[in-house]
Amino acid sequence: MSLSSPLITPCLWFDNEGEEAAKFYTSIFPNSEILSVSHYSEAGHETHGQLAGKVLTVNFKISNTPFVALNGGPQFKFTEAVSFQVDCKDQAEVDYYWGKLLEGGGTESECGWLKDKFGLSWQVVPVQLKEWLSGEDKEGAKRAMEAMMKMVKMDIARLKDAFKA
Structure with a gap:
C-alpha cells in the first residue's frame, strides 16, 4: 500500500x-x-x-x-443498514442528487432517503439540517426534526421555516 x-x-x-x-x-x-x-x-x-x-x-x-x-x-443484496449520505449546500443540490440517483428505476423513501436502481441506499441531506439539529436551539431542532419526518425529499425552505417558527 x-x-x-x-x-x-x-x-x-x-x-x-x-x-x-x-x-x-x-x-x-x-x-x-x-x-x-x-x-x-x-x-x-x-x-x-x-x-x-x-x-x-x-x-x-x-x-x-x-x-x-x-x-x-x-x-x-444491499439493505438500508448501510447508506451513503450526500451533504448538499442548497436546494439545487438536493434536487440534482435526488433526481440523478433515482434515474433508471430508483425508489423514494422518507426523510431524505432513497434507493438507486441497484438497490443502494442514499441519504440526500442539506447541511443546514445537520447544523439545526445539533445546535443550541433545542426547540427549533425539535420542530425541524418533526418537519423532516413528514418529508420524502428534503425541502430546505420548509425545514428552515419549522426551525425558525
Whole structure:
C-alpha cells in the first residue's frame, strides 16, 4: 500500500452490475472516475464459478472517495443498514442528487432517503439540517426534526421555516 492510499475503501457487492454502477455513480458526482477494471480468470473457477473474462472488480472514485464494485454473484443484496449520505449546500443540490440517483428505476423513501436502481441506499441531506439539529436551539431542532419526518425529499425552505417558527 502506498502512503497516499486510503486505509479503508468501501467494497460494494453486485451480482453482475458493478461496472454499470461505477459508470452511473461517476457520471453523477464531481471529481469521480473509473480507475481500473479487473476480470475473472480461469483461476479459482471451481470456487467462484464465473466465466473467464467477466468483470470481477471496478476501482473507482466518487468525489475523490475510493470505492470498489465487486461482481460477486446474487448471494448478497444491499439493505438500508448501510447508506451513503450526500451533504448538499442548497436546494439545487438536493434536487440534482435526488433526481440523478433515482434515474433508471430508483425508489423514494422518507426523510431524505432513497434507493438507486441497484438497490443502494442514499441519504440526500442539506447541511443546514445537520447544523439545526445539533445546535443550541433545542426547540427549533425539535420542530425541524418533526418537519423532516413528514418529508420524502428534503425541502430546505420548509425545514428552515419549522426551525425558525
